[in-house]
Amino acid sequence: MTGQSRRSFLTYLVAAPTLALVTRAAADTLAPQPAHAVVPSLPAPADLVDLGDLFILAGAPTSALLALSVETDGSIRFRLPREEVGQGLTTAVAMLVAEELDAPLAAVRVELDDARPELLFNQLTGSSNSIRSLYGPVRQSAATARARLVAAAARRWNLAASSLTTADGAVLAPDGRTAGYGNLAAAAADPALTVLGATPKKTREHALVGRPTPRIDARAMVTGAQRYTLDLDVPGAKPCVVRRPPSLGGTVKDVANLAAVRAMPGVLHVVTIATGVAVVAETFGQALDAKAALQVTWGPGPADRLSDEQVRAKLRAATPPLLVPPLLTPYVDAEFDFAFVSHAAMETNSAVADVREDRAEIWSGLKSPIVARETIAADLGLPLDKVTVHVVQAGGSFGRRLFFDAALEAARVSKACRRPVRLMWTRVDDTRHGRMRPATHHKIRATHLLGEVLSFEHRVAAAETDFRHGLGEIITATAANLPPGLGNATLAQTLFHTTVKSPYHFGLTTHGLSEVPTGIPTGSWRSVYSANTRGAEEIVVDELAARTGKDPYRFRRTFLKTDAQRAVLDKAATEGEWGRTMPAGCAQGIAFHEEYKSRTACLVEIDARDPEHVRVTKAVIAVDVGLPVNPRGLEAQMIGGLTDAISTTLRAGLHLDKGLPLEGSYSQFHWARQRDTPRDVRVLVLPATGEEPGGAGELGVPAAVGAIANAWARATGSKPRSFPLHFDVDFTPYPR
Amino acid sequence: MPSHTFTVNGRSVTVDAPDDLPLLWVLRDMLGVRGPKYGCGVDVCKACTSHLDGAEVRPCVVPVSACAGKAVTTIEGLADGDELHPVQEAWLEQDVSQCGFCQPGQIMAAVALLKHTATPTDEDIDAIANICRCGTYFRVREAIRSAAARM
Numbered sequence: 001m002t003g004q005s006r007r008s009f010l011t012y013l014v015a016a017p018t019l020a021l022v023t024r025a026a027a028d029t030l031a032p033q034p035a036h037a038v039v040p041s042l043p044a045p046a047d048l049v050d051l052g053d054l055f056i057l058a059g060a061p062t063s064a065l066l067a068l069s070v071e072t073d074g075s076i077r078f079r080l081p082r083e084e085v086g087q088g089l090t091t092a093v094a095m096l097v098a099e100e101l102d103a104p105l106a107a108v109r110v111e112l113d114d115a116r117p118e119l120l121f122n123q124l125t126g127s128s129n130s131i132r133s134l135y136g137p138v139r140q141s142a143a144t145a146r147a148r149l150v151a152a153a154a155r156r157w158n159l160a161a162s163s164l165t166t167a168d169g170a171v172l173a174p175d176g177r178t179a180g181y182g183n184l185a186a187a188a189a190d191p192a193l194t195v196l197g198a199t200p201k202k203t204r205e206h207a208l209v210g211r212p213t214p215r216i217d218a219r220a221m222v223t224g225a226q227r228y229t230l231d232l233d234v235p236g237a238k239p240c241v242v243r244r245p246p247s248l249g250g251t252v253k254d255v256a257n258l259a260a261v262r263a264m265p266g267v268l269h270v271v272t273i274a275t276g277v278a279v280v281a282e283t284f285g286q287a288l289d290a291k292a293a294l295q296v297t298w299g300p301g302p303a304d305r306l307s308d309e310q311v312r313a314k315l316r317a318a319t320p321p322l323l324v325p326p327l328l329t330p331y332v333d334a335e336f337d338f339a340f341v342s343h344a345a346m347e348t349n350s351a352v353a354d355v356r357e358d359r360a361e362i363w364s365g366l367k368s369p370i371v372a373r374e375t376i377a378a379d380l381g382l383p384l385d386k387v388t389v390h391v392v393q394a395g396g397s398f399g400r401r402l403f404f405d406a407a408l409e410a411a412r413v414s415k416a417c418r419r420p421v422r423l424m425w426t427r428v429d430d431t432r433h434g435r436m437r438p439a440t441h442h443k444i445r446a447t448h449l450l451g452e453v454l455s456f457e458h459r460v461a462a463a464e465t466d467f468r469h470g471l472g473e474i475i476t477a478t479a480a481n482l483p484p485g486l487g488n489a490t491l492a493q494t495l496f497h498t499t500v501k502s503p504y505h506f507g508l509t510t511h512g513l514s515e516v517p518t519g520i521p522t523g524s525w526r527s528v529y530s531a532n533t534r535g536a537e538e539i540v541v542d543e544l545a546a547r548t549g550k551d552p553y554r555f556r557r558t559f560l561k562t563d564a565q566r567a568v569l570d571k572a573a574t575e576g577e578w579g580r581t582m583p584a585g586c587a588q589g590i591a592f593h594e595e596y597k598s599r600t601a602c603l604v605e606i607d608a609r610d611p612e613h614v615r616v617t618k619a620v621i622a623v624d625v626g627l628p629v630n631p632r633g634l635e636a637q638m639i640g641g642l643t644d645a646i647s648t649t650l651r652a653g654l655h656l657d658k659g660l661p662l663e664g665s666y667s668q669f670h671w672a673r674q675r676d677t678p679r680d681v682r683v684l685v686l687p688a689t690g691e692e693p694g695g696a697g698e699l700g701v702p703a704a705v706g707a708i709a710n711a712w713a714r715a716t717g718s719k720p721r722s723f724p725l726h727f728d729v730d731f732t733p734y735p736r
Numbered sequence: 737m738p739s740h741t742f743t744v745n746g747r748s749v750t751v752d753a754p755d756d757l758p759l760l761w762v763l764r765d766m767l768g769v770r771g772p773k774y775g776c777g778v779d780v781c782k783a784c785t786s787h788l789d790g791a792e793v794r795p796c797v798v799p800v801s802a803c804a805g806k807a808v809t810t811i812e813g814l815a816d817g818d819e820l821h822p823v824q825e826a827w828l829e830q831d832v833s834q835c836g837f838c839q840p841g842q843i844m845a846a847v848a849l850l851k852h853t854a855t856p857t858d859e860d861i862d863a864i865a866n867i868c869r870c871g872t873y874f875r876v877r878e879a880i881r882s883a884a885a886r887m
Contacts, residue, residue, distance in 0.1 A: 086835025086870050214831040221836030222824040222843060224771025224811035231770040239765060265754060283753075284774070285761035346775050346783060346837035346869045395773070395837025396869050427776040632831055636872070640834060643871020666867050667780045674873045675862040681874040 038559050039452050039507035046501035052596045052695055054498065055129040058121035058474040065119055066134075068097065068141045070149065074169055074182030076103055078141075081113040082134070083125040083367045084217075085345075085397035086640075087697050088633035091216045092131055093138055095630055099208045100142030100200055101149075102166040103181065105216065115369035115389035121474045125367040126402055126524065127499075128596045128695025131629055135693055139200035145188075147198035152187035153179050161196055203627065203691055210688060212632035217393075229350045229364055229392045230422050237352050237420035238268055239284040240413055242276040243291045244429050246736035247659035248520055249301035252277055256295040264290045269417040275405075278413045280421055288426070302519030304659040308439075311463065311518065311656060312337055315441035319461040320512040322445045329454060331447040332543050336536040337722045339653030340463070340661065341437040342669055343525060347395025348430040353410035354420035359386040364407040365394025368469040372404035376411045398644070399524040402469040403435060428664035428734050436654060436661070437525030438463035442536045446506065446544050453544060453559065456506035460496075460533055464515040465522050467491050490515075500533050503594045504541070504559040520656070526644060527698035530595060531705050532723075535649070538591035538706025539720055542713065552710065553578050553590050564689060565594060568622045569601040571684055576603035576620030582715075585609035586617075589711025593703035596695025598625040600638065602645075602703040604678070608715035614726065616646050616708055618680040623699065626690035634696050635683040641700020642681065647672040649708045653724045657733075664734040670724075742803040744769060745813025751800065759795035759803055760784050763810065771811035771840045775867065782866035785841035785848075786810045792848035811840035814847065823847050826883035834870035842866050846880050855884055 067079035078097050084090045090110040098105045116123060122133075146166055153171035154161040156179065164171050170178045187193075203210075220226040245251065252272050255261075261279070262270050266286030271278050277294055281287035315337075326333075351364035360380055366372050366389065373389040380387070394401055410423035425433075440462040447454045475494050496513040513529070525531070545555035553573045560566050569592050572578075578590060582605065590603045605618040621638045628634050651670035654661040663669040709720040737752040744767060751766050758777075763769040763786075772795055775783030779794040786795050787809040788802075795808075814821045820828070823846050833839045845864050853860050861877050868876065 086833075086837075088834070214828065215833060217836070218828050218831060218833055221833040221839050222811075222820070222827045223815060224840045226836050227770075228773075228837065230764075230774075233768070239761075283757065283761040283765040285757045285765070286754075288777070344869055346781070346835060346867065347773070348775075394835065396835040398869075424774065427778075427781070636831070636834055636870075636875075639874055640871045643868075643873065646871075665776050665778060665780050667778075671867055671869060672871070672873070673867060674864050674876065677871070677873040679858050679874075679877065 038505040039454055040505045041502065041507060041509040044501035044509070044511070045497045046499055046595070049498060050596055051127050051495060051498040052129045052132050054474055054478045055121070055124070055127055056133045057478045059133050065122070066137055066141050068145055070145060070181050070185040070188065072182045072185050074107055074180050076101060076108045076181070078108060078110050079113045080110050081116060081119050081123040082130050083365060083391055083394065083397070083401065084112060085365065085367070085394045085401060088215055088630065088636060089130050091213065092629045092633055093134060094216050095208050095213055096135065096138045097142045099206055100139050101146045103169040105208065105213065107169050110216070112391040112393060114391060115366070115373040117370050117373065117384065119370065123370050124470050124474065126399070128697035128699065131693050132596065132695055140198070143198040143200045147195050148188040148193060149181055149184045151193045151195045152184045152190070155193065156187065203688060209629050210631070213630050214632065226393070228347055228395050229352060230424055232352055232363055232392065234352045234354060234363065234420055234422070237354065237422045238280050238282065239287045240278055240280045240410065240421040240423040241284065241287045241291045241426060242273070242278045242409060242423070242429070243294045243296060244276040244433050245298045245301060247301040247304045248433060249303065251299035252296060253299050254297040256297065257293070261290050261293050264293065271413060271416040273409060273412045273416065275409055278409070280413065280417055280419070284424065301659050306518060306520070306656060307658055308339070308656050311439050312441065314516050315439065315461040315463070318514045318516045319441050319443050320459045320514050322443060322457045322459060323510060324445065324447060324455045324457060324508065326445065326447060329447040329449045330547070331445055332540060332547055334444050334536070334540050334543065335721065336442040338440045338532045339723060339727065340439045340520070340656060341525060341648050341653055342431050342663070343398045343400035343435065343523070344431060344666070344669060344671060345394070345396030345398060345400055348427055349406035349425040350423060351407040351410035352420065352422050353407070353414040355380060355411055355414035360411060361388045361390070362407050362411060363390045363392050364404060365397065365401045366391050366404055366407065367397060367401045368404065371470040372407055375404070376408055379408060380411055380415055398526045400435060403523055431664050431669050432661045434521035435466065435523035436520065438465050438522045440532045442532065444536060444540045446540055448544060448548060451548055453506040455508040456502060456504070457510050458533065458537060459512045460529070461514050461516060462529070463518045463520060463522060465492060465524060467495065467524070471495070496529050499595065500529050502537065503561060503565055503592060505561055506559060527701040530593070530698070531648070531701045534593050534702035535705030535709065538703070539709050539713070542710045551579070556590070556592055560592065564624060565592065565599055568592070568599050568624050568686065571622035571686065572601035572603045572620050575622070575682065575684055578603060585715055587711045587714035589707040589709065589714060591703045591706025591710060593699065593706070595699060598623070598694030598696060598699050600624070600699050600703050602642070602707040604704070604707045604711050606708065606711035606715050608712060614650055614712065615676060616678050619678050620682045620684070621700065622684045622686065624686040624689055625696050625699070626694040627688045627692055628685050629693055631685040634685055637696050638683045638700040639681060641698070642704045643672055643677060644701050645704030645708055646677060649705050649723060649725060651724050651726050653727055655729055660736060662729060662733040668731045668733070738801070740800050740804050742805060743807045745809060753800050755801035756799045759798040759800050759808065762800045763795060769810055769812060773837055773840065775838065781838070782845065783838045783841040785844040785866060787844060787848065790851070792845060811844060814843065821847065822886040823850065823879070823883045826879040826886060829882055830875045830879040832872050832875040832879050834872055838866060838868045842868065842876055846883065849880070850884055850887060854887065856880060
């Protein structure tokens with residue numbers, strides 16, 4: 001779809017005959033592909049309208065509400081209606097502002113906006129969408145600011161605005177006079193000013209955008225000055241932790257030793273809330289001691305009978321049937337299981353709340369602050385305008401902070417205790433009580449004949465993902481723009497079909513999802529359905545190549561749909577020396593992924609000689625996001641996606657046991673450490689190929705999952721089917 | 737309540753706290769020193785890594801009583817005024833941080849490593865067990881190499 005305007009993009013429709021399946025049966029509308037003798041596949045919905053397009057569309061009516069100001073000291077403040085969780089968004093946005101204003105990057109201050117309900121759909125951070133949705137409006141805002149500053153200088157000097165230029169935070173006249181932006185800030189605010197139309201720069205005029213740029217908050221982070229939620233000084237806010245039930249969603253029946261715990265040193269309050277028993281104390285150390293001392297009788301939770309075995313059986317039973325029976329053609333069949341996975345952000349769920357009789361103020365790392373504010377106001381019984389919700393930069397998210405569980409709890413505790421509190425989830429609770437990436441089961445069948453792939457069917461069953469953080473409203477608001485067949489689909493179906501697609505011409509290509517309610521708290525996890533879904537597909541692609549006697553790289557090259565895709569694959573294969581000789585027990589693996597108008601190929605090398613410590617030893621990643629705003633930040637995103645894939649493919653997962661994960665910390669939920677990650681990583685950012693940036697936040701995960709699994713398969717001679725691949729219970733679980 | 741006197745980043749402090757109160761909470765909740773982060777509380781994630789008399793420790797498992805008469809250095813005490821420690825400079829050069837939450841601990845662990853191993857091998861760097869959930873390990877490695885060259 002490259003090259004089409006968004007308008008034409010959105011009016012392009014595709015038929016989808018059933019709610020759960022998208023079947024492309026008639027191939028005659030596709031342009032012939034003479035260079036590649038393959039059976040073509042019709043565009044999938046995600047090729048035409050992806051989830052990010054819906055975000056952009058939903059946010060469009062309010063995108064002009066972005067706030068930019070120029071101060072008298074020359075600094076430029078930009079209020080960003082998004083959350084920074086480590087993805088480097090504030091840096092990229094500051095770059096866009098500095099570029100359009102011709103201002104030094106150091107002069108731009110990006111501040112995270114409080115929850116602003118009037119922004120409607122324009123304050124949700126997710127779906128790799130922030131730069132995609134903000135690229136146009138942020139540049140327009142800054143270009144308009146620049147035009148006003150130029151107009152102010154023109155009036156002051158009695159010169160034509162068109163004769164003036166801007167550089168380094170100042171307006172320059174042909175005669176050498178200069179005026180700093182700070183000096184012009186007041187005059188530029190005059191409504192009577194005549195301002196010429198403001199048009200953002202063309203890509204070829206960019207001086208800063210596209211240049212590798214370090215993070216604007218890097219110094220604060222290396223000096224310990226960066227303030228996260230629990231580092232804020234809110235007067236009187238005391239440490240608070242919550243004793244949680246022994247199974248997910250369990251309820252408090254009785255606390256046997258309430259008086260004794262209340263009398264413990266430093267303890268200020270013990271109150272029962274919907275999710276457990278909260279302790280407020282002078283220090284977190286004392287709050288944790290009191291939490292441990294509580295003797296609570298618990299009621300059951302909704303998933304008490306569920307362990308991994310039952311979940312897997314439910315998912316297998318719920319997986320939709322495949323359509324094409326393998327009669328006369330050879331075929332490849334494969335089934336995959338993926339375990340539940342914790343988001344495991346370094347900063348556990350946390351929030352500060354100060355709830356009074358007539359108002360409330362909340363601080364937390366929130367990616368969906370409007371829904372948080374609305375929910376908390378309703379829960380407290382306060383009018384919306386009496387609740388202030390501050391968005392605080394957070395220590396990671398990976399999807400977790402779309403939900404505001406800690407903020408809601410802190411508000412309830414503060415209300416019950418009538419004092420401000422700083423509420424923190426312990427690591428064990430953060431790992432065990434979710435949320436988590438849903439477990440999934442996959443059935444894939446590909447038929448082939450004479451070197452052609454005739455069909456590729458993929459059916460997914462997933463533990464239900466909770467999307468109740470404002471995503472539904474976005475999709476509903478844009479329903480008219482969805483392809484037929486999706487407009488009435490359920491939320492999960494819509495999300496699935498606007499994100500999951502195959503990049504290959506594999507003939508009849510179909511995807512289907514069924515969701516299974518489990519009572520387990522879930523949430524989107526970086527790359528949502530794609531890590532498992534596309535990861536599994538990339539494994540089958542390797543097995544198809546093997547079955548047809550082809551090299552995995554050459555095979556992909558043959559069936560990819562576009563030259564842009566092949567360019568990325570070629571880059572990774574060439575720079576990664578695809579096909580080089582490896583020792584026995586070591587192997588290369590390669591995979592490809594495309595989403596949100598961006599594409600990537602990942603080549604890894606794995607050392608599986610020690611079955612107790614399989615290690616990815618090298619990674620070469622090529623990435624094309626259309627228009628990279630900050631290549632250095634993009635590299636970081638891809639390295640992050642690689643580490644996610646190493647962890648979840650090889651060792652990190654949650655064992656569900658009678659309604660509660662066994663894992664409680666990083667010693668048990670085996671997230672990769674330095675010794676598990678490659679000593680040699682290269683990220684190759686392809687030069688700009690388009691006029692707009694594609695998504696980047698989640699792009700890196702699925703290809704890396706596929707590449708690692710494929711390398712593991714070649715190194716061990718085993719078929720990767722159940723993830724994580726090394727998943728023993730090699731620890732003693734914490735008590736419930 | 738027992739009283740404990742020690743220094744934090746060169747400043748003498750006296751706190752009244754139970755002997756077994758972990759140093760992490762003394763720093764964060766009583767002294768307002770919030771560079772060291774809670775990530776697990778059981779010496780697994782290493783996010784709170786700081787130095788006690790120059791040696792690497794995890795304040796989440798160090799009782800405050802063990803600090804009496806000693807010098808605690810946190811990430812806030814690493815720079816000399818505005819002049820950053822070479823390891824911090826290397827972190828900026830490599831643009832290591834993503835969410836940044838584990839980085840004070842990563843930096844303090846790297847400083848401790850470089851103190852006794854001027855030219856660390858890949859195996860030495862592998863031995864740093866600090867978790868980075870964002871997965872910045874490769875840049876951490878590059879920054880340690882760079883810092884070793886600077887020092």
